[in-house]
Amino acid sequence: MDAGISSHLGAFYQDVAAFQSLVDGLEHETGAPPRAQAAMLGHGLQTLMLSAGELESHLAPSAPELLRDTQHTFRRLTSAFFCKSPNIERALTKPRGYAGDHALLDMYYTDSRVSSGVGRALDEVLYGTPAVRAVVNRKEYVKRWLAARVSRRSCAKVIDLACGPCRVERDLFDAGRVADAQLTVVDQDPEALAYARRVLGPYADLVNFVQANAIQMARAKAVPAALAGASLTVSLGLFDYLPRAIAVNLLRALRAGSAPGGELLVGNFARGNPTRTFMEWAADWVLIHRTDEEFLQLFLDAGFAPEDLRCEREAEGGLVLMVTARVT
Ligand SMILES: C[S@@+](CC[C@H](N)C(=O)[O-])C[C@H]1O[C@@H](n2cnc3c(N)ncnc32)[C@H](O)[C@@H]1O
Structure with missing residues (x-):
């Protein structure tokens, strides 16, 4: 593998590990107000997605299969956390064969969010996305x-x-x-x-x-x-x-x-x-x-x-x- 690509991959997986530490901290920090949890999570996610976007821009032109494999690995590492939002769980598990089905859209329309815990913080971030x-x-x-x-x-x-x-x-x-x-x-x-x-x-x-x-x-x-x-x-x-x-x-x-x-x-x-x-x-x-x-x-x-x-x-x-x- 090209040295540039391995160094980008290494940097990305370090960012994934940092995000996982943040999530572990939030899961144990049950006393923090939901807004504060959402703000920390939102910031962590933003950093992680910048890192993913940067990796993508390096891999997409020359190594599209490696990009797909990396995305699969990323989901394997993070899906247990992201599935704390029923909305993301539905997108990932695709019970009707694809993401974005009628029930998922209706969660947005009816503002259906998890009521507490880190799942709530995740939904706060998710429902605020553009x-x-x-x-x-x-x-x-x-x-x-x-x-x-x-x-x-x-x-x-x-x-x-x-x-x-x-x-x-x-x-x-x-x-x-x-x-x-x-x-x-x-x-x-x-x-x-x-x-x-x-x-x-x-x-x-x-x-x-x-x-x-x-x-x-x-x-x-x-x-x-x-x-x-x-x-x-x-x-x-x-x-x-x-x-x-x-x-x-x-x-x-x-x-x-x-x-x-x-x-x-x-x-x-x-x-x-x-x-x-x-x-x-x-x-x-x-x-x-x-x-x-x-x-x-x-x-x-x-x-x-x-x-x-x-x-x-x-x-x-x-x-x-x-x-x-x-x-x-
Ligand atoms: C993202 S939802 C949009 C629902 C609705 N238009 C809205 O904006 O609230 C997509 C819908 O398209 C339907 N759909 C997907 N492919 C279709 C097709 N080939 N023919 C008819 N409906 C389809 C799905 O079953 C699903 O209910």
């Missing part, structure tokens, strides 16, 4: 986007593709902002749809649930009949997992399936997400981050006209690109 804040802000953005439009359109047919827990819809119903829209929520995962039904509670009968796979729509370049004629389509937390060709074909299918004058709102995490290193190293949660140009290009390649596209962020200085695309 990525988690962006996920919650993104939900608020989509609610404003939908509420403004359903009030202007009569009987809008609204599709939520990859709907997950349906917190967007539940919040809109609670706020009386659904107007006379007909909502169709779509997910590939029957467990997500069953969960969404429970979240929607008394409103569930007002919603049409469809189990369908977006990748099949991309392959067919068409949406199922139940989704055809949509006036408004939203999709969050899906495109960040789709490689370019599938994403373009899915946009083509959604465009073809929309009513004339319809609109799409699609989100994608932007390049430069400061929580990326933590997500990938600690939680094995890998997203496809895109620049504004890369994301907009998907829409152009799918046949949208440049003048029909608008790209914003979920919040000022935010991390999620939110593209509104008009079907003309």
Whole structure:
């Protein structure tokens, strides 16, 4: 092994050992106020992730396999601690096959944190990260986007593709902002749809649930009949997992399936997400981050006209690109 690489690896594992000592100290220091514990942990994690990011920048170009192996070893060494947060445990164990499933997102939406101990300190740090804040802000953005439009359109047919827990819809119903829209929520995962039904509670009968796979729509370049004629389509937390060709074909299918004058709102995490290193190293949660140009290009390649596209962020200085695309 190249001497430069071994010295970077050595420095990294020293930082891992220092982090583990910090965690041991916090686990035994039960009297420290939770805020103080979270501050110490946050600082330790920041130092560790800087070290991981630096190692990554050395290994990624020339030794990608060593990078993957090092990330596995890192997770083996640290997962017992990180799994004290049920949120990170779910991302790591992937009970639905991938990180970022409906139940994990709903922990963020409902601010579900461990109640005490070092797990509490870990959740305090986690829920304050830019990525988690962006996920919650993104939900608020989509609610404003939908509420403004359903009030202007009569009987809008609204599709939520990859709907997950349906917190967007539940919040809109609670706020009386659904107007006379007909909502169709779509997910590939029957467990997500069953969960969404429970979240929607008394409103569930007002919603049409469809189990369908977006990748099949991309392959067919068409949406199922139940989704055809949509006036408004939203999709969050899906495109960040789709490689370019599938994403373009899915946009083509959604465009073809929309009513004339319809609109799409699609989100994608932007390049430069400061929580990326933590997500990938600690939680094995890998997203496809895109620049504004890369994301907009998907829409152009799918046949949208440049003048029909608008790209914003979920919040000022935010991390999620939110593209509104008009079907003309
Ligand atoms: C990150 S969650 C986002 C949920 C919701 N859109 C939100 O932002 O709260 C991702 C959801 O996408 C669904 N999903 C993943 N791949 C899918 C696919 N190929 N077709 C349909 N749904 C999919 C998952 O089952 C999960 O519920």
